[in-house]
Amino acid sequence: MTDWDVLGGRAPVGIDTTVAHSARVYDYWLGGRDNFPADRELAERIITAVPDMRAMARANRDFLGRAVTHLVTEGGIRQFVDIGTGIPTAGNTFEVAQELAPECRVLYVDNDPIVLTHARAIFSSHPAGRTDYVLGDLRRPSEILTHPVFERIIDRDRPIGLLLVAVLMLFEDAEDPWAMVRTLVDALPSGSYLALTHPSGDFAPAEVALAVRAAEQARVTLVPRPRAQVARFLDGLEPVGPGLVPVLGWGEVAPGTDVNAAYYYGAVARKP
Numbered sequence: 001m002t003d004w005d006v007l008g009g010r011a012p013v014g015i016d017t018t019v020a021h022s023a024r025v026y027d028y029w030l031g032g033r034d035n036f037p038a039d040r041e042l043a044e045r046i047i048t049a050v051p052d053m054r055a056m057a058r059a060n061r062d063f064l065g066r067a068v069t070h071l072v073t074e075g076g077i078r079q080f081v082d083i084g085t086g087i088p089t090a091g092n093t094f095e096v097a098q099e100l101a102p103e104c105r106v107l108y109v110d111n112d113p114i115v116l117t118h119a120r121a122i123f124s125s126h127p128a129g130r131t132d133y134v135l136g137d138l139r140r141p142s143e144i145l146t147h148p149v150f151e152r153i154i155d156r157d158r159p160i161g162l163l164l165v166a167v168l169m170l171f172e173d174a175e176d177p178w179a180m181v182r183t184l185v186d187a188l189p190s191g192s193y194l195a196l197t198h199p200s201g202d203f204a205p206a207e208v209a210l211a212v213r214a215a216e217q218a219r220v221t222l223v224p225r226p227r228a229q230v231a232r233f234l235d236g237l238e239p240v241g242p243g244l245v246p247v248l249g250w251g252e253v254a255p256g257t258d259v260n261a262a263y264y265y266g267a268v269a270r271k272p
């Protein structure tokens, strides 16, 4: 039973269920139950455009797990800021990190109050570590960085793993998501990492264009970007592993994998 069931299917305060929201659309693709008719309608319309969308959402989610594993085991990271957290599902950041190092701390940031309805799941930290949540907007990174909960959870003097997984495509170029990332990265101490994923039309332009049109009609911003524009998010950072590659090609790749089967790029990069 989810917290959503506990609420008896009623929308938590602050949620407009008549408009699709990226967190709930993504939840639907991952097989979750925290979504409404408007979310399901858009999710299905995108599946019509991109038939393997469910598998692609899982591939993106799996990248998150591999990136966090890499940061804990190879990068020595013990604290994470996960912006655009999403609705809790299997393999949440704190579960992956604390399984490897129980003292890990995770600060979640999301602008969808429905994530708060999962407080029990989010806050069930290993006693050696900590997790907390900020209802915040990536459009205002300074507010995230100066939030009192950020101060409580994150030690600014120790390297941080900043996670921006499947969230940057929700901003138009005119909103300058590169500046949002720059503000955050500038605040990280040396030795910190940024892990990101981003959908791209490079893999299948016609399918992705149809998905963008479906999102537009549902008043949801969806901006897939060519690889060169995604690479700009990593300016000044040193990519580790294979660099900026299709998410299915990052980390250990099983023989025979078609790495272009999920239309997301992913990268993990270190701040020198």
Ligand SMILES: C[S@@+](CC[C@H](N)C(=O)[O-])C[C@H]1O[C@@H](n2cnc3c(N)ncnc32)[C@H](O)[C@@H]1O
Residues within 6 Å of the ligand: 022, 023, 026, 060, 061, 064, 083, 084, 085, 086, 087, 109, 110, 111, 112, 136, 137, 138, 139, 164, 165, 166, 167, 170
């Ligand atoms: C597609 S989901 C990705 C979830 C998770 N990062 C993953 O990849 O599994 C995008 C998330 O970004 C959140 N989000 C959307 N706009 C945001 C904003 N302006 N600030 C913070 N979070 C935002 C959504 O609520 C949603 O939870």
